[in-house]
Amino acid sequence: MDKRYSLEDLQAIIEKLRGEGGCPWDRVQTHETLREAMLEEAYEAVDAIERKDQENLKEELGDVLMQVVFHAELAKEAGCFGLEDVIEGICKKMIYRHPHVFGNAKADTADEVLVNWEILKKQEKQITTQSEAMKHIPMALPALIQAKKVQKKAADIGFDFTEIGDAMDKVREEIAELTEAIEQGLGTDEEEFGDFLFAVVNISRFLKINPEIALTKASKKFINRFEYVENSALSEGKKLSEMTLKEMDHLWDEAKTKSLSE
Template sequence: MDKRYTLEDLVEIIKRLRGEGGCPWDRVQTHASLREAMLEEAYEAVDAIDRKDTENLKEELGDVLLQVVFHAALEEDEGSFAIEDVIAGICKKMVYRHPHVFGDTKADTADEVLVNWEQLKKKEKHITTQSQAIKEIPMALPALLRARKVQKKAAEVGFDFPDARRAMEKVREEINELTEAIEGSLGTEEEEFGDFLFAVVNISRFFKINPEIALTKATKKFINRFEYVENSALSEGRKLSEMTLEEMDLLWDEAKAKSLSGQNPNN
């Protein structure tokens, strides 16, 4: 029977890897050097969730946990805090932010819970203005998600478009400004393109669409259709680099037609 390891075992393994006679790579790591790994492991866990791959999710959650324990170990070496403090902190936070379970606050719906959560979060972080709440949104978030969160925070105090139609008009306005910047070589193309993307994210909120997920699906669809175009060309003994754009567009239209008719389950 396989040994049943515990969180304490993982903590001890990391300590040994970082101790005298341990692993040269583990011993030189810092928060900064592990930053990308933290992001990658979180994304890989999300990917397993999206694919409904339970076995892979178990593995990826382990990788995420490793990152948490490793970062805590770095701080323990500096005498700042240990993994026990991390656990204590999140336990206290969960109890504090769930007074409807651990206290006498009333919250019968998920929406009421979220309202209470945000109020308690502001109190906990001493946030007194909505600008402060917006600035609390992490810079490291993917840009589309951060834009959505910023817009949502602004909307909480009524700073928002009245409806989706007005949000669509704003997108058209931004397209015109981007076109003017490009055609006039004004040097503001990047800024106007950013404004355009920000306006598009506004539309996603009105239709409760996660822009990050929507773009991920669109990218996947593009890859699948591009693969169809290339495979079709190869089946005729041709390379894409040898074809005209018009010829590739015809194959693209075939791929799109097959997708819409359900012949291509991967879209």
């Protein structure tokens, strides 16, 4: 029978990789050098979820867990905390933030749970103003997600558009300001473009759409249609670089029609 490894086994493996005679690469890693890996592994797990690939999700969750154990080992070596402290901390947090399960609080719907969660989070972190709550949003988050979270914090205290039409009007206003900045060469294109994106994210909130996922799907759709255009050109013995924009647009329209029928 194959050995069934445990969390303790994974911890021991990381310790060995980091120890004397261990792996040269693992031994020189720090929290900072592993930042990108942590993000990449999390995104790869999300990608597996999007593709509904359970086998790959199992693998990617293992990679995410390895990052957690690795960072905990680095902290233990520095005398800060260990994996046991990480586990204790998250257990305490989950119990504290679910008083409707582990205590006497009442929350019958998912929305009520989220309201209570935010209140308890503020109490736990001693956040007294909404501005502080916004500043606690991690800057390492993708910008679209960060913008949505900032807007949600403002909306929580009533600082928000009353309906989606107002949010759409704001987008049109920002487009006009961006257009003016470009035409006049005011040197504020980046700022105005940022305002435009921020306004678009507002619409995603009203539609209950995750803007990061929506943009990712749009990129994937673009790649699929572009692949159709390129393959169609190659089947005719042509390269895209040798075709006119009108010819490529014709193939693009074909790709759009094809994707609608699939």
